Amino acid sequence: MRAESVETVRRILCVFPRYTSAFGTFEYAYPLTDGVQAFMPPQGLLLIAAYLPENWPVRFIDENIHPATDEDFEWAEAVFVSGMHIQRRHMNDICRRAHAFDRPVAIGGPSVSACPDYYPSFDYLHVGELGDATDELIARLARDSSRPARQIVLKTADRLEMARFPIPAYELADLKRYFLGSIQYSSGCPYQCEFCDIPGLYGRNPRLKSPQQITAELDKMLECGIRGSVYFVDDNFIGNRKAALDLLPHLIEWQKKTGYVVRFSCEATLNIAKRPEILAGMREAFFSTIFCGIETPDPIALKAMHKDHNMMVPIMEAIRTINNYGMEVVSGIILGLDTDKPETGQHLLEFIEASQIPLLTINLLQALPKTPLWDRLARENRLIEDESRESNVDFRLPYEDVVRTWRDCMRSAFEPAKLLARYEHQIRHTYSNQIERPPSRQRASWQNVKLGLTMLRNIFWKVGVLGDYKIQFWKFALRRLGRGEIEYFISSMLVAHHLIVFARAASGGQQNASNYSIRLREASVPAE
């Protein structure tokens, strides 16, 4: 549904801020593609754009692709911004630029919802999800589009049911410029891991869209040019297991209808390994990757952070089970926990070797507001406000030791030979378990073939000829080509190249040790 129509027409400029360079944005893979410039289309802002009254013209700018221009700000009567903590500086910058044109600026999304005081310059703070605060914002702008004399904070008390969410305005975004498509089925998570702000922000009882909404969204994304992979950004895809089971037959049907032209990925807790019926459905719907917050292989640490559910199945066994259904596990890892010991880094590297997981997001612990961790560390007087640090946590181990361990782990885990060997393992033991997709004219389209050839050319030239890990690359490449594994070769190399380049910068001290760190570097993803 949309907001009710109002007589007054307002022109709204939605601006999504740049990301600071981060492990999880894959920007070093972009030059190997055919013009990808940004990570995922921002769900929240495109949702708000779709919700606005039908007669309100909307422009959407993702500053990861190109910056909003003076003409955009002049055109607009109000500016909407949304983003995460890591984009805070860029969000404040957009506000400053909009104010130069005397436009009122509203901010919504996860960062302002958790920390309204990060954003003193904005005219309107939209705290919480789509709901009565959104209607109030629209009503106020309809009445008066000048900047209010002082900041107005609007808090959602009555959330719009997800089953009534409109389809995000994908038609406003250039979906071909994104590395991944994104879609949301549920919001919230029943668990309460100590460091996580999801239950505090979105609740413990997952809210849901209907399966029909999801397939309609997928149809629209295809129409608007999405290709490759679509990521379910749900906090936990099995937060409501019955709902996941209800959705899967619809996804399978949709894949059959559209020729399996995209693959899916999602985030889920590791105890998904106890649910063969869900894993079997996901295999059939062509899920190829699950991001699991494994966090640490240390059971004492898991218990301390209230993540006991990771131990419902022994971790290695759970990973193998998921791999047996054709899905690669991507793992979140945290260093700097209170339970860490000097040998924790070595144990992590042994775990990586044993699990053969290629892609791990290794972060330093960061305390986020609205989490039990934040409350505990505040009580213990262990929160440090210092933007030059990699984390706001006063670790038990010496700070320099923890950061050095992180750098050493990044360097070792993503050495080209080791990483490509892990991909080799996945090709042999995981991807080989994926369903045999029937041939389809959509996948064999000239557009798709051209895309594949462009990526192959870029990979061979930029990594195989100009790159600096040629020996390892060619060993990997020749084996893939010899076995006709072209698709696996392209998908592995896109990610592997990013990891190798990023990890080198990280171990040399040029990247942040946490996706949440507010220590910002100059090397932001450029808006060109």
Ligand code: SF4
């Ligand atoms: S399982 Fe994941 S989403 Fe749920 S509380 Fe834990 S870390 Fe957060």
